[in-house]
Amino acid sequence: MGRDPRELPLAMKSLELWKGINARIGRETGFRTRGTFYICPDEASYKKRQAWLPHARSAGLDCSLLDGEAAKAVLPGATANWRGGLHTPGDGVAEPQMAAPAIAEAARQRGATIMTNCAVRALDTRGGKILGVETERGPISCGAVVVAGGDPGILIGQ
Ligand SMILES: Cc1cc2nc3c(=O)[nH]c(=O)nc-3n(C[C@H](O)[C@H](O)[C@H](O)COP(=O)(O)OP(=O)(O)OC[C@H]3O[C@@H](n4cnc5c(N)ncnc54)[C@H](O)[C@@H]3O)c2cc1C
Incomplete structure:
Protein backbone atom coordinates (compact mmCIF):
# COMPACT_ATOMS: atom_id res chain seq x y z
CA MET A 1 0.00 0.00 0.00
CA GLY A 2 1.08 3.58 -0.50
CA ARG A 3 2.37 2.66 -3.95
CA ASP A 4 1.57 3.90 -7.46
CA PRO A 5 -2.26 4.30 -7.49
CA ARG A 6 -2.39 2.59 -10.89
CA GLU A 7 -1.33 -0.65 -9.18
CA LEU A 8 -4.30 -0.61 -6.80
CA PRO A 9 -6.90 -2.55 -8.86
CA LEU A 10 -4.34 -5.29 -9.57
CA ALA A 11 -3.19 -5.39 -5.93
CA MET A 12 -6.79 -5.69 -4.73
CA LYS A 13 -7.58 -8.46 -7.23
CA SER A 14 -4.41 -10.27 -6.19
CA LEU A 15 -5.39 -10.05 -2.52
CA GLU A 16 -8.82 -11.46 -3.31
CA LEU A 17 -7.21 -14.45 -5.07
CA TRP A 18 -4.69 -15.02 -2.26
CA LYS A 19 -7.47 -15.11 0.31
CA GLY A 20 -8.92 -18.17 -1.37
CA ILE A 21 -5.72 -19.86 -2.47
CA ASN A 22 -5.30 -22.46 0.31
CA ALA A 23 -8.80 -23.80 -0.34
CA ARG A 24 -8.36 -23.58 -4.10
CA ILE A 25 -5.17 -25.64 -4.24
CA GLY A 26 -5.81 -27.77 -1.13
CA ARG A 27 -2.42 -26.85 0.32
CA GLU A 28 -0.92 -24.48 2.84
CA THR A 29 0.76 -21.37 1.43
CA GLY A 30 1.10 -19.61 4.77
CA PHE A 31 -1.24 -16.87 3.60
CA ARG A 32 -3.00 -15.05 6.42
CA THR A 33 -4.97 -11.82 6.56
CA ARG A 34 -2.98 -10.04 9.23
CA GLY A 35 -3.18 -6.46 7.97
CA THR A 36 -0.29 -4.19 7.16
CA PHE A 37 0.87 -1.08 8.93
CA TYR A 38 3.22 1.46 7.38
CA ILE A 39 4.79 3.48 10.17
CA CYS A 40 5.12 7.25 9.71
CA PRO A 41 7.87 8.28 12.10
CA ASP A 42 7.61 11.99 11.25
CA GLU A 43 5.34 14.65 9.75
CA ALA A 44 6.85 14.37 6.26
CA SER A 45 6.16 10.62 5.97
CA TYR A 46 2.69 11.13 7.47
CA LYS A 47 1.86 13.79 4.87
CA LYS A 48 3.07 11.50 2.09
CA ARG A 49 0.68 8.73 3.20
CA GLN A 50 -2.10 11.29 3.70
CA ALA A 51 -1.74 12.45 0.10
CA TRP A 52 -2.07 8.84 -1.09
CA LEU A 53 -5.18 8.02 0.97
CA PRO A 54 -7.79 9.45 -1.48
CA HIS A 55 -6.55 6.97 -4.12
CA ALA A 56 -7.25 4.09 -1.73
CA ARG A 57 -10.67 5.48 -0.89
CA SER A 58 -11.69 5.90 -4.52
CA ALA A 59 -10.57 2.32 -5.25
CA GLY A 60 -12.72 1.07 -2.34
CA LEU A 61 -9.80 -0.11 -0.22
CA ASP A 62 -10.32 -0.25 3.55
CA CYS A 63 -7.34 1.80 4.62
CA SER A 64 -6.91 4.53 7.25
CA LEU A 65 -4.28 6.89 8.53
CA LEU A 66 -3.93 6.61 12.30
CA ASP A 67 -2.49 9.23 14.63
CA GLY A 68 0.06 8.63 17.42
CA GLU A 69 -1.85 6.73 20.13
CA ALA A 70 -4.24 4.99 17.69
CA ALA A 71 -1.19 3.85 15.72
CA LYS A 72 0.40 2.40 18.84
CA ALA A 73 -2.79 0.46 19.60
CA VAL A 74 -2.27 -1.49 16.36
CA LEU A 75 1.16 -2.62 17.56
CA PRO A 76 0.79 -3.33 21.29
CA GLY A 77 4.03 -2.93 23.18
CA ALA A 78 5.53 -0.42 20.75
CA THR A 79 7.34 2.31 22.63
CA ALA A 80 8.50 4.72 19.91
CA ASN A 81 6.70 8.03 19.44
CA TRP A 82 5.59 7.92 15.81
CA ARG A 83 3.56 10.57 14.09
CA GLY A 84 1.18 7.82 12.97
CA GLY A 85 0.75 5.06 10.42
CA LEU A 86 -1.18 3.80 7.43
CA HIS A 87 -3.28 0.80 8.44
CA THR A 88 -4.82 -1.68 5.97
CA PRO A 89 -6.54 -4.36 8.10
CA GLY A 90 -7.56 -6.52 5.14
CA ASP A 91 -4.02 -6.88 3.77
CA GLY A 92 -2.15 -10.13 4.17
CA VAL A 93 1.11 -12.04 3.89
CA ALA A 94 2.16 -15.44 2.58
CA GLU A 95 5.28 -17.52 3.23
CA PRO A 96 7.25 -17.75 -0.02
CA GLN A 97 9.03 -20.96 1.09
CA MET A 98 5.63 -22.61 1.53
CA ALA A 99 3.67 -20.88 -1.23
CA ALA A 100 5.95 -21.54 -4.21
CA PRO A 101 6.22 -25.34 -3.70
CA ALA A 102 2.52 -25.63 -2.77
CA ILE A 103 1.42 -23.83 -5.95
CA ALA A 104 3.90 -25.83 -8.05
CA GLU A 105 2.64 -29.14 -6.62
CA ALA A 106 -0.98 -28.15 -7.23
CA ALA A 107 -0.16 -27.25 -10.84
CA ARG A 108 1.64 -30.59 -11.29
CA GLN A 109 -1.35 -32.46 -9.93
CA ARG A 110 -3.48 -30.75 -12.58
CA GLY A 111 -1.14 -31.86 -15.36
CA ALA A 112 1.48 -29.10 -15.56
CA THR A 113 5.10 -29.97 -16.23
CA ILE A 114 7.50 -27.77 -14.31
CA MET A 115 11.07 -27.43 -15.53
C1 LIG B 1 14.04 -7.51 -1.54
C2 LIG B 1 12.61 -7.66 -2.00
C3 LIG B 1 11.58 -7.68 -1.07
C4 LIG B 1 10.26 -7.82 -1.47
N1 LIG B 1 9.28 -7.87 -0.53
C5 LIG B 1 7.99 -8.05 -0.89
C6 LIG B 1 6.96 -8.16 0.08
O1 LIG B 1 7.18 -8.10 1.28
N2 LIG B 1 5.69 -8.32 -0.35
C7 LIG B 1 5.38 -8.41 -1.68
O2 LIG B 1 4.21 -8.58 -2.01
N3 LIG B 1 6.35 -8.32 -2.63
C8 LIG B 1 7.63 -8.14 -2.27
N4 LIG B 1 8.62 -8.02 -3.22
C9 LIG B 1 8.23 -8.05 -4.62
C10 LIG B 1 7.98 -9.47 -5.08
O3 LIG B 1 9.07 -10.29 -4.72
C11 LIG B 1 7.83 -9.44 -6.60
O4 LIG B 1 6.80 -8.51 -6.94
C12 LIG B 1 7.44 -10.81 -7.13
O5 LIG B 1 8.37 -11.78 -6.76
C13 LIG B 1 7.34 -10.75 -8.65
O6 LIG B 1 6.96 -12.03 -9.06
P1 LIG B 1 7.10 -12.46 -10.56
O7 LIG B 1 6.61 -13.86 -10.63
O8 LIG B 1 6.50 -11.42 -11.43
O9 LIG B 1 8.66 -12.38 -10.88
P2 LIG B 1 9.88 -13.12 -10.17
O10 LIG B 1 9.56 -13.58 -8.79
O11 LIG B 1 11.04 -12.17 -10.36
O12 LIG B 1 10.07 -14.43 -11.03
C14 LIG B 1 10.54 -14.39 -12.35
C15 LIG B 1 11.22 -15.72 -12.64
O13 LIG B 1 11.48 -15.82 -14.04
C16 LIG B 1 12.76 -16.42 -14.20
N5 LIG B 1 13.24 -16.05 -15.52
C17 LIG B 1 13.72 -14.86 -15.96
N6 LIG B 1 14.05 -14.92 -17.26
C18 LIG B 1 13.81 -16.18 -17.64
C19 LIG B 1 13.99 -16.88 -18.90
N7 LIG B 1 14.48 -16.29 -19.99
N8 LIG B 1 13.64 -18.20 -18.95
C20 LIG B 1 13.12 -18.83 -17.85
N9 LIG B 1 12.93 -18.21 -16.66
C21 LIG B 1 13.27 -16.92 -16.56
C22 LIG B 1 13.59 -15.85 -13.05
O14 LIG B 1 14.70 -16.70 -12.81
C23 LIG B 1 12.56 -15.89 -11.91
O15 LIG B 1 12.58 -17.12 -11.24
C24 LIG B 1 9.95 -7.90 -2.85
C25 LIG B 1 10.99 -7.88 -3.80
C26 LIG B 1 12.30 -7.76 -3.38
C27 LIG B 1 13.41 -7.75 -4.43
Whole structure:
Protein backbone atom coordinates (compact mmCIF):
# COMPACT_ATOMS: atom_id res chain seq x y z
CA MET A 1 0.00 0.00 0.00
CA GLY A 2 1.08 3.58 -0.50
CA ARG A 3 2.37 2.66 -3.95
CA ASP A 4 1.57 3.90 -7.46
CA PRO A 5 -2.26 4.30 -7.49
CA ARG A 6 -2.39 2.59 -10.89
CA GLU A 7 -1.33 -0.65 -9.18
CA LEU A 8 -4.30 -0.61 -6.80
CA PRO A 9 -6.90 -2.55 -8.86
CA LEU A 10 -4.34 -5.29 -9.57
CA ALA A 11 -3.19 -5.39 -5.93
CA MET A 12 -6.79 -5.69 -4.73
CA LYS A 13 -7.58 -8.46 -7.23
CA SER A 14 -4.41 -10.27 -6.19
CA LEU A 15 -5.39 -10.05 -2.52
CA GLU A 16 -8.82 -11.46 -3.31
CA LEU A 17 -7.21 -14.45 -5.07
CA TRP A 18 -4.69 -15.02 -2.26
CA LYS A 19 -7.47 -15.11 0.31
CA GLY A 20 -8.92 -18.17 -1.37
CA ILE A 21 -5.72 -19.86 -2.47
CA ASN A 22 -5.30 -22.46 0.31
CA ALA A 23 -8.80 -23.80 -0.34
CA ARG A 24 -8.36 -23.58 -4.10
CA ILE A 25 -5.17 -25.64 -4.24
CA GLY A 26 -5.81 -27.77 -1.13
CA ARG A 27 -2.42 -26.85 0.32
CA GLU A 28 -0.92 -24.48 2.84
CA THR A 29 0.76 -21.37 1.43
CA GLY A 30 1.10 -19.61 4.77
CA PHE A 31 -1.24 -16.87 3.60
CA ARG A 32 -3.00 -15.05 6.42
CA THR A 33 -4.97 -11.82 6.56
CA ARG A 34 -2.98 -10.04 9.23
CA GLY A 35 -3.18 -6.46 7.97
CA THR A 36 -0.29 -4.19 7.16
CA PHE A 37 0.87 -1.08 8.93
CA TYR A 38 3.22 1.46 7.38
CA ILE A 39 4.79 3.48 10.17
CA CYS A 40 5.12 7.25 9.71
CA PRO A 41 7.87 8.28 12.10
CA ASP A 42 7.61 11.99 11.25
CA GLU A 43 5.34 14.65 9.75
CA ALA A 44 6.85 14.37 6.26
CA SER A 45 6.16 10.62 5.97
CA TYR A 46 2.69 11.13 7.47
CA LYS A 47 1.86 13.79 4.87
CA LYS A 48 3.07 11.50 2.09
CA ARG A 49 0.68 8.73 3.20
CA GLN A 50 -2.10 11.29 3.70
CA ALA A 51 -1.74 12.45 0.10
CA TRP A 52 -2.07 8.84 -1.09
CA LEU A 53 -5.18 8.02 0.97
CA PRO A 54 -7.79 9.45 -1.48
CA HIS A 55 -6.55 6.97 -4.12
CA ALA A 56 -7.25 4.09 -1.73
CA ARG A 57 -10.67 5.48 -0.89
CA SER A 58 -11.69 5.90 -4.52
CA ALA A 59 -10.57 2.32 -5.25
CA GLY A 60 -12.72 1.07 -2.34
CA LEU A 61 -9.80 -0.11 -0.22
CA ASP A 62 -10.32 -0.25 3.55
CA CYS A 63 -7.34 1.80 4.62
CA SER A 64 -6.91 4.53 7.25
CA LEU A 65 -4.28 6.89 8.53
CA LEU A 66 -3.93 6.61 12.30
CA ASP A 67 -2.49 9.23 14.63
CA GLY A 68 0.06 8.63 17.42
CA GLU A 69 -1.85 6.73 20.13
CA ALA A 70 -4.24 4.99 17.69
CA ALA A 71 -1.19 3.85 15.72
CA LYS A 72 0.40 2.40 18.84
CA ALA A 73 -2.79 0.46 19.60
CA VAL A 74 -2.27 -1.49 16.36
CA LEU A 75 1.16 -2.62 17.56
CA PRO A 76 0.79 -3.33 21.29
CA GLY A 77 4.03 -2.93 23.18
CA ALA A 78 5.53 -0.42 20.75
CA THR A 79 7.34 2.31 22.63
CA ALA A 80 8.50 4.72 19.91
CA ASN A 81 6.70 8.03 19.44
CA TRP A 82 5.59 7.92 15.81
CA ARG A 83 3.56 10.57 14.09
CA GLY A 84 1.18 7.82 12.97
CA GLY A 85 0.75 5.06 10.42
CA LEU A 86 -1.18 3.80 7.43
CA HIS A 87 -3.28 0.80 8.44
CA THR A 88 -4.82 -1.68 5.97
CA PRO A 89 -6.54 -4.36 8.10
CA GLY A 90 -7.56 -6.52 5.14
CA ASP A 91 -4.02 -6.88 3.77
CA GLY A 92 -2.15 -10.13 4.17
CA VAL A 93 1.11 -12.04 3.89
CA ALA A 94 2.16 -15.44 2.58
CA GLU A 95 5.28 -17.52 3.23
CA PRO A 96 7.25 -17.75 -0.02
CA GLN A 97 9.03 -20.96 1.09
CA MET A 98 5.63 -22.61 1.53
CA ALA A 99 3.67 -20.88 -1.23
CA ALA A 100 5.95 -21.54 -4.21
CA PRO A 101 6.22 -25.34 -3.70
CA ALA A 102 2.52 -25.63 -2.77
CA ILE A 103 1.42 -23.83 -5.95
CA ALA A 104 3.90 -25.83 -8.05
CA GLU A 105 2.64 -29.14 -6.62
CA ALA A 106 -0.98 -28.15 -7.23
CA ALA A 107 -0.16 -27.25 -10.84
CA ARG A 108 1.64 -30.59 -11.29
CA GLN A 109 -1.35 -32.46 -9.93
CA ARG A 110 -3.48 -30.75 -12.58
CA GLY A 111 -1.14 -31.86 -15.36
CA ALA A 112 1.48 -29.10 -15.56
CA THR A 113 5.10 -29.97 -16.23
CA ILE A 114 7.50 -27.77 -14.31
CA MET A 115 11.07 -27.43 -15.53
CA THR A 116 13.54 -25.65 -13.29
CA ASN A 117 16.96 -24.28 -14.21
CA CYS A 118 15.95 -24.01 -17.82
CA ALA A 119 16.06 -20.60 -19.51
CA VAL A 120 13.86 -19.62 -22.42
CA ARG A 121 16.18 -18.11 -25.02
CA ALA A 122 13.74 -17.11 -27.77
CA LEU A 123 10.12 -17.13 -28.85
CA ASP A 124 9.23 -19.03 -32.01
CA THR A 125 6.74 -16.90 -33.92
CA ARG A 126 5.55 -17.28 -37.48
CA GLY A 127 2.76 -15.50 -39.33
CA GLY A 128 2.01 -13.44 -36.24
CA LYS A 129 1.40 -16.58 -34.17
CA ILE A 130 3.30 -18.14 -31.32
CA LEU A 131 4.46 -21.66 -32.17
CA GLY A 132 6.74 -22.36 -29.24
CA VAL A 133 9.77 -21.38 -27.24
CA GLU A 134 13.45 -22.18 -27.66
CA THR A 135 14.90 -23.24 -24.31
CA GLU A 136 18.44 -24.08 -23.33
CA ARG A 137 17.33 -27.74 -23.31
CA GLY A 138 15.68 -27.57 -26.71
CA PRO A 139 12.42 -26.41 -28.31
CA ILE A 140 8.94 -26.69 -26.78
CA SER A 141 5.88 -26.34 -29.01
CA CYS A 142 2.95 -24.42 -27.61
CA GLY A 143 0.08 -22.16 -28.62
CA ALA A 144 0.49 -19.56 -25.88
CA VAL A 145 3.34 -18.12 -23.82
CA VAL A 146 3.11 -16.11 -20.62
CA VAL A 147 6.13 -13.88 -20.16
CA ALA A 148 6.64 -13.76 -16.38
CA GLY A 149 10.39 -13.30 -16.23
CA GLY A 150 10.26 -10.66 -13.53
CA ASP A 151 12.39 -7.54 -13.96
CA PRO A 152 11.85 -6.27 -17.56
CA GLY A 153 15.60 -5.72 -17.80
CA ILE A 154 16.12 -9.49 -17.98
CA LEU A 155 13.33 -10.31 -20.42
CA ILE A 156 14.00 -12.51 -23.40
CA GLY A 157 15.80 -10.82 -26.25
CA GLN A 158 17.36 -8.07 -24.17
C1 LIG B 1 14.04 -7.51 -1.54
C2 LIG B 1 12.61 -7.66 -2.00
C3 LIG B 1 11.58 -7.68 -1.07
C4 LIG B 1 10.26 -7.82 -1.47
N1 LIG B 1 9.28 -7.87 -0.53
C5 LIG B 1 7.99 -8.05 -0.89
C6 LIG B 1 6.96 -8.16 0.08
O1 LIG B 1 7.18 -8.10 1.28
N2 LIG B 1 5.69 -8.32 -0.35
C7 LIG B 1 5.38 -8.41 -1.68
O2 LIG B 1 4.21 -8.58 -2.01
N3 LIG B 1 6.35 -8.32 -2.63
C8 LIG B 1 7.63 -8.14 -2.27
N4 LIG B 1 8.62 -8.02 -3.22
C9 LIG B 1 8.23 -8.05 -4.62
C10 LIG B 1 7.98 -9.47 -5.08
O3 LIG B 1 9.07 -10.29 -4.72
C11 LIG B 1 7.83 -9.44 -6.60
O4 LIG B 1 6.80 -8.51 -6.94
C12 LIG B 1 7.44 -10.81 -7.13
O5 LIG B 1 8.37 -11.78 -6.76
C13 LIG B 1 7.34 -10.75 -8.65
O6 LIG B 1 6.96 -12.03 -9.06
P1 LIG B 1 7.10 -12.46 -10.56
O7 LIG B 1 6.61 -13.86 -10.63
O8 LIG B 1 6.50 -11.42 -11.43
O9 LIG B 1 8.66 -12.38 -10.88
P2 LIG B 1 9.88 -13.12 -10.17
O10 LIG B 1 9.56 -13.58 -8.79
O11 LIG B 1 11.04 -12.17 -10.36
O12 LIG B 1 10.07 -14.43 -11.03
C14 LIG B 1 10.54 -14.39 -12.35
C15 LIG B 1 11.22 -15.72 -12.64
O13 LIG B 1 11.48 -15.82 -14.04
C16 LIG B 1 12.76 -16.42 -14.20
N5 LIG B 1 13.24 -16.05 -15.52
C17 LIG B 1 13.72 -14.86 -15.96
N6 LIG B 1 14.05 -14.92 -17.26
C18 LIG B 1 13.81 -16.18 -17.64
C19 LIG B 1 13.99 -16.88 -18.90
N7 LIG B 1 14.48 -16.29 -19.99
N8 LIG B 1 13.64 -18.20 -18.95
C20 LIG B 1 13.12 -18.83 -17.85
N9 LIG B 1 12.93 -18.21 -16.66
C21 LIG B 1 13.27 -16.92 -16.56
C22 LIG B 1 13.59 -15.85 -13.05
O14 LIG B 1 14.70 -16.70 -12.81
C23 LIG B 1 12.56 -15.89 -11.91
O15 LIG B 1 12.58 -17.12 -11.24
C24 LIG B 1 9.95 -7.90 -2.85
C25 LIG B 1 10.99 -7.88 -3.80
C26 LIG B 1 12.30 -7.76 -3.38
C27 LIG B 1 13.41 -7.75 -4.43
